Each structure stands twice: as structure tokens, then as C-alpha cells.
Amino acid sequence: MKKVLGVALGVLTAIGGFVDMGDLVANAATGARFDMNLAWVVVVGVIGIVVYAEMSGRVAALCGRPVFDLVRERLGPRFGLANLLASFFINMLTLTAEIAGVALSLSLVSSVNYLFLIPFVALLVWLVCWRMSFVMMERVFGLLGLCLIVFAVAVWKIGPDWNQLLSGSTHPHVPHSETLFTYAYFGIALFGAAMTPYEVFFFSSGAVEDGWTSKDLGENKINVLVGFPLGGALSLAIMASTHLLLAPRHISVDQLSQVALPVASAVGRLGLAVVIIGIFAATFGAALETSLSAGYVVAQYLGWPWGKRDAPRTATRFHVVIMIAIFGAAVFGLSGIDPVKVTEYSIVLSAAALPLTYFPILVIANDARYVGPDHTNGRFLNAVASVYLIILLLVAIATIPLMIITKGGA
Amino acid sequence: MGFGGAAPGKERSMSASGAGNPARTGRVLHATLDLLDRQLRDRNGKLCGNVDDLEITRDDETGQMFVSAILCGPGILAYRMGRRRLGRWLEDANRRVHDTPRHHEPFERTRIPIVFAGEIGPMIEVAVDVDDLATHDMERWTLTHIIDHIPGSGSRAHQ
Amino acid sequence: MVLSVAACSEHSVGPARTYDDFERKSRTSAAVALSSVETVRLLAETSSDGDAWGAYTNIGLSEQEDTLAEATGDFASIQPPDHRSDDLRAQLLELLDSAGDHIATVRIAARRGDLGSLEQVAAPLADDSVALQHFLDSIKR
Secondary structure (H helix, E strand, C coil), X not given: CHHHHHHHHHHHHHHHCCCCHHHHHHHHHHHHHHCCCCHHHHHHHHHHHHHHHHHHHHHXXXXXXXXXXXXXXXXXXXXXHHHHHHHHHHHHHHHHHHHHXXXXXXXXXXXXXXXXXXXXXXXXXXXXXXXXXXXXXXXXXXHHHHHHHHHHHHHHHHCCCHHHHHHHHHCCCCCCCCCHHHHHHHHHHHHHHHCCHHHHHHHHHHHHHCXXXXXXXXXXXXXXXXXXXXXXXXXXXXXXXXXXXXXXXXXXXXXXXXXXXXXXXXXXXXXXXXXXXXXXXXXXXXXXXXXXXXXXXXXXXXXXXXXXXXXXXXXXXXXHHHHHHHHHHHHHHHCCCCHHXXXXXXXXXXXXXXXXXHHHHHHHHCCHHHHCCCCCCCHHHHHHHHHHHXXXXXXXXHHHHHHHHCCCCC | CCCCCCCCCCECCCCCCCCEEECCCCCEEEHHHHHCCCXXXXXXXXXXXXXXXXXXXXXXXXXXXXXXXXXXXXXXXHHHCCCHHHHHHHHHHHHHHCCCCCCCCCCCCCEEEXXXXXXXXXXXXXXXXXXXXXXXXXXXXXXXHCHHHCCCCXXXXXX | CHHHHHHCCCCCCCCCCCHHHHHHHHHHHHHHHHHHHHHHHHHHHHHHCCCCCHHHHHHHHHXXXXXXXXXXXXXXXXXXXXXXXXXXXXXXHHHHHHHHHHHHHHHHHHHCCCHHHHHHHCCHHHHHXXXXXXXXXXXXX
């Protein structure tokens, strides 16, 4: 019974922790502009992250080291350095977006301008990284993130034509008012949001921090196979809510407050309160994860002690990197840069760097020296994962050109 | 505890083609694949850097090349990747940070003779204390100058 | 990297060299304005129904007011390339100004605490919305 509870908790945490600022903005903006014509991209992205998260969790459980840690020794320090630099840069953009997202959600209940709240949020994020236990951190923000289910409630309350909704999702086309280029650009943004690199870094390092062993492989599989797709379903609920309530009104989403609007309209004040709690939890949790990821990738590449599980004094440089990352992101956020724009850049650039992140995972999950001879990838899994690698490569190549052609999705 | 004198004929280069180099433990290793860039762990289980480079020595009698030491520390990876200036800068920065060691050691603190390398599993266990290695100097400095000053770091001073 | 970021910067600024160019920029500005107008209408409706609270409504309204003001300013600063463009410019600016005024009225009422009656205050925006949609339809390709 206790085991079942543990697994359930893990799944719920995975669902609630799935959505972050990037998913919120990407799905909401896409639903308002492309209706459900890009829903299939979310599905493809979720399958991708499920496949690769399972692999990185398996590697971490079987050899006690996160995947990123192994990149330098398996693929060489140059590749590792390229991976590190690209990941760190994108991580900083993401962290800025998440911190701004937290500040924005707080401003929506306090009337204080979000810019004034950024320093406070940054301090709070750091405090949690500094003191809160890893497990508690995961649980609290993961479970609170489940508040985002209110998006599904909103969709249900609107009472759409379910047949139309389904057929719109399964028969995608480029809307008349859009071009193939903007369609592809938003598709890439959605894809990048679903497969953002920091998620695997954190998942993998988190598995080591949680002390996973081969006994936890089953739980790993369930968390990933059940939790992530349900998280993806949440993303689609966000997309559907803006498709149903904002698209008919020609409203395009460029503020976080607009993301919550369908819920307020359909579910009322209570719904709005719940969704803002959910947004707060999702963005705060993501801010924690990206901060820690900043520490993980630097410390692991250079061989420094790392980890949140033990007291900060046991991993001093790791914690300093985290401090610097949070501070830097806060300063960047305070420059007044549009949070939604930063979010967009972070997910689109993530898409451009995806092959760098995911290629090592496939290599290492197939290496018996790390996972043992019995746990290397099966042929089917390898086939699927390889197909994804090709997709990731195509996406990465297309990203910058599309960004230029569409002028940032205008 | 000293490591003994420096080995003769040191070359800071890896073996040319990764041909088998019998280590003291008797296992045949492909230096490039099995040792380089691996994570090191000290005798207390603490992480203490990566194998940034290897020291190769020629046996005077047999003429065979073998790995005589693991090199690990500030600037060494930079040197290996061809960034000499960065490497030198890191070395100098570390020299400034390095406080007086607990014991006198005539050895270089970035060199771990291969004798001390133990299990070659997920990590390479080395029979030294992390505090004896240069790679930990910055960690210690950060501890005393930054971390200790922040409450809640688990530092003994604050408990 | 910097170049690509620069290339992605806003759509409605920068010179317009041809009428088609200018028309495209006016379409973008009109679309932004329509989105702001409709968002404000929805915010007003939601507020009047008691489905949102002051902080949320106020911030939402301010954001849309700023968005519209920026779009209006950007569009107004574009040099119309020919006389044919002048008419288009005058037409759209009138719509943008009208929308801006009405949104400001809603914002003022909201800040005063008249959250329950915002829908009435926002009534003129219905006409603005129709006019903007009309404008967009008339210049569709």
C-alpha cells in the first residue's frame, strides 16, 4: 500500500511539474492563433520526452550518475563543453522567464508591478535551493502544480463540440490567415517547450539526488509513462481553452494574464485563484529546477562536488554557481525585457540545441558499461529514439531560419 | 603522507593510439577510453575532479609506454585542449587561493600516481584525501570566504 | 546570434517602401489593436460577472493599454511611402485613437473601483472592434 502511494505521489508530482512558463505561453499562444491545428506537435513532443526521460532516469539509477555528468567522459571534453555552454546559456534565458513568471503571477494577486517583485522572487528561489529538502521541494511544487487541471475544468465548462475539437486536432491544417512558415515556427516553439533540455538534466540529476537504484526502475517507468503524458494533456487543455475562448475574439496571447483569462471567464473567481496558484507553482518549480540545473551542468562537467541533498558546505562551488545564475537571471529580468518574449526565445533556442542534449542520452543508454548488459536499450526503443534524433536535427536546423523569416513569429 | 618523487621522463601527452597500457593493477586499459575525463572520487567518497590528463612514462628497461599518473586540477584540461593562456591563468589563480597545506608535501598536488588509483568502475577511486588535491583548493576557498558567511549552510560555526 | 535576434524584432517599425509594405504593417497594427480591444472587452465582462478581482483586472487592463499605445506609436512613426498610403494611415490612426481612448476610460473606471460596471463602460469598444475587423477585411489579400 505504501508503495502504491509512493508511486502515485511520483506520478502526480510528474504531472504537476510538467508545465512551466514555456508550456504555458506556447500552448496558450498557439491555441489562440492556430486553434488545435498544432495539437499533434504536443503529442510528438511528449512521446519524445517520455522516451528520453526514461533513458536518462535508467542511466542515473543504474550507474549512480546523471547523464550530463557522463557526457564529458563518453563523448569527449570538447563536445561536453559545447553542450555545457549551449545548455547554460539557454538555461539562463529559461530561468529569467520562470522568475518573471513567478513575479507576474504574484503581481496578479497583489497589484504590485511584477518588476518590483523580481528581487523578492529571486531571493525566495535561492532560499529554497539553499535550505529546502530536495524531496519536499519536488513534492510541494509538483503537487501544487496540479492546480493547473483547472484548465481542463474550464474547457469542460465551456462545453465545446467535442467532435469538432477532436477532428480539429486530428486533421491539422495551416489556417488561412497564417503561412506555412509561422505554422512551422509555432510548431517548433511548442516542441521546444515540451522537450526543454533542463527537464532531462534535472530529472537525471534528481534521480541521483533521490538515490535511485535498479529497484526504482519500475517506478521510473511509471512516473514517466503515466505522469508525462498526463502533463502533456494539461498542455493541450491550455491550448483548447484559448482556442475556445480567445481565438473567436481574435485575441492573441502576449501577456501571462491572458493565459488565465479563459479560466476566469469560464470557471469564475475560484477558478482564477486556482489557476494562479497553479501558475505560481509551475513557474516557481521550474525556476528551482533551472537554477539547480545551472549548478548541475557546470559542477558535473568540471568534476566538482555537487548536489542539494547534503548541506551546502559540501558543495560550495555548486551553490555559488546557483547563486550567480539566479542573480544574473534576476538582473536580466529587471532590465524590463518582455517576459513572454524571453520565454519565446528560450523555447525556440532550446529547440535549436535539442540534438546536443539528447544525442548523448541515446549513446549512453546503449552503453553497457554504464547501464549494465541487461539494461541497454531494446531495438524498438532505439528505433524510436533514433527517429526522434533525426526529428530533433531537422527542427534544430530549421529553427534559426524560421525565426528570421517569420520575424519571431509575427 | 607523501607521494614520492616525480617520475623521470614525464610527458604531458596521452598515448598515441590508445594501445593497451598495463597499469599497476594489472588490467589492460585503453587509456583514452577508460581513464580520460573520468570522475575521481577520494578515499572518503567525495568527488574530487576529473581525469583531466594522463602522464605517460616510458619504462627504461622494456621501452614500453605506460600510464604513470593521473593529472587533475586547475588549468590542466585547458592545457590539454590547447588553451595554454587560459590554463596558465587558472594555475596562477589557484596558486593565489591555495592556503598552507596540512602537511609538507614535496609532490605536485595535481598529480596522482597511478598506484593510488583503485576500482575503475563508474568512478575512479583514488586513495588520497580530497584536501590534498589542488582541485579542491577553490572549493575550500569558496567555503571559508563565501558559504560560511551565509546562515544555514550547515557550517559548524553556525550550528 | 545577435543578428538573428535583431532580425526578429518587431514587425510594425521600420520604414515602409511600398504601398504593399505599408499595408502589411497597417494590418499588423490593426490586428494588435483588435486583440487589445477584445481582451479589454473580455476583461470587462469577466470583471462585471464577478469572475475576477481588482488586481487581476487592473493589471490586465494596463497591459492592454500599453500594448495598444505602443502599437499606435509605432504605426504613427512609419513614414507613408506615397499619397495612397496617407489615406490608409489616417483611417487606421483614427481607429487606433478611438480604441485607445475607450480603453483608457475602462482603465480609469477600474482603478476607481467600479469593477462591477466595467462591461457598460466598455460598451463603445464593441464598435471599435467591428470597425477594426472591417478594416482588416477591407485590406485582406
